[in-house]
Amino acid sequence: MLDEALAYFQGKSGFRRLFPLFRKKMESLGRVGGSVDITDFKDTELEEIAVFFGSTKEVLLQKKKIYLLRFEKKLGETRFAGVGVRALLEGYFNEKIVSKKETHEQKRESEERTLVHWGAQYPDLTHWFDYLRTRGPDTYWVYRLLESGRLAELVPVLHDAVRNLTEEPIRLPVFSQKVSGDPHTFDMNQDAGKLLMHVLQIKSGCPPINGSEEATRLLESFYILRDDITNNVTVANLLADVGETVHPLWQAAVDTQSVLNIPYANCNG
Structure with a gap:
């Protein structure tokens, strides 16, 4: 029939x-x-x-x-x-x-199984996986990476990163090179870099990171130093002191009405 x-x-x-x-x-x-x-x-x-x-x-x-x-x-x-x-x-x-409700439930169950499986496979990230399962607002973007398949590619390198944390200061590009073979893997504009920050934030128990300075402090708490040599600050009509003497480079820029790009590291103090 x-x-x-x-x-x-x-x-x-x-x-x-x-x-x-x-x-x-x-x-x-x-x-x-x-x-x-x-x-x-x-x-x-x-x-x-x-x-x-x-x-x-x-x-x-x-x-x-x-x-x-x-x-x-x-x-x-x-x-x-x-x-x-x-x-x-x-x-x-x-x-x-299948109804949308059933599809949603099946998707959540699949995600839960994946996180539990990864927790057993990557024990140093178990605490982070447990946190993801709470599905707080700061986890939504991670679930989008999970849905796209991108997270599965990055979990192994994240696990290696956590296992390579030490109490010896190390610059972020050097740490990245050591863990993944690429000095730019954990750049802040890369998925792996954002995930590493999230993992460290959860590991440290601090609230979500807001801004570059907080990100720098979080990394430093794990003895990872950001490569701020390449981060410049643009200045004009400003003078800098070296002891009690005006720095000649800054004085020359003021005298010639020039703009300077100064490494961020040189602007501290």
């Missing part, structure tokens, strides 16, 4: 247009119910649907909508009686129709 119903509906353009709307409505509601709008259907499509209902396209357009339960009732009055809307649509699309 289902095969006969599929053969009938698959050959008609009106139902090729209608059934995807039915499916979307069922995914949204999680059940057979609700209605779909047909005001933008073509005349030929409406005529095919009207024949099924024993009506006319003018009557269908006047109603503007088709209710799924009404369609199911009409289906039971045809030679396809006994075939429900769900069975019909799942046969039509050749896959199970």
Whole structure:
């Protein structure tokens, strides 16, 4: 009976247009119910649907909508009686129709399993994985990386980074080179760098990092020194002291009305 119903509906353009709307409505509601709008259907499509209902396209357009339960009732009055809307649509699309709620729950369960598995595989990150499972606001972006597959690529290098933390001061590019073979892996604008900051933040128990200075202090608490030699501060019409003497470079810039790019490290003190 289902095969006969599929053969009938698959050959008609009106139902090729209608059934995807039915499916979307069922995914949204999680059940057979609700209605779909047909005001933008073509005349030929409406005529095919009207024949099924024993009506006319003018009557269908006047109603503007088709209710799924009404369609199911009409289906039971045809030679396809006994075939429900769900069975019909799942046969039509050749896959199970899953509600958005079910899809969301399945996705969360899959993420939970992944984090538990990683916790056993990468023990030095277990505390971080446990924190991610709380799904706080500062974890949403990490879950986006998980969904894209990017996080799976970065977890091993993050684990190596945590295992290589020492109490000997080391510059960030050197640390990055030591861990990954690339001095730029943990740059602050890279996913790995942002993840490392998050891991260290959770490890230290401090609140979310806000700004470059807090990031620098967090890294320094783990004896990692940012490479601020390449971070410049642009200055003009300012003088710097060396002891009690004005620095000649800064004096010359003021005298010639020039702009200086000074390494951030030289601006401290």
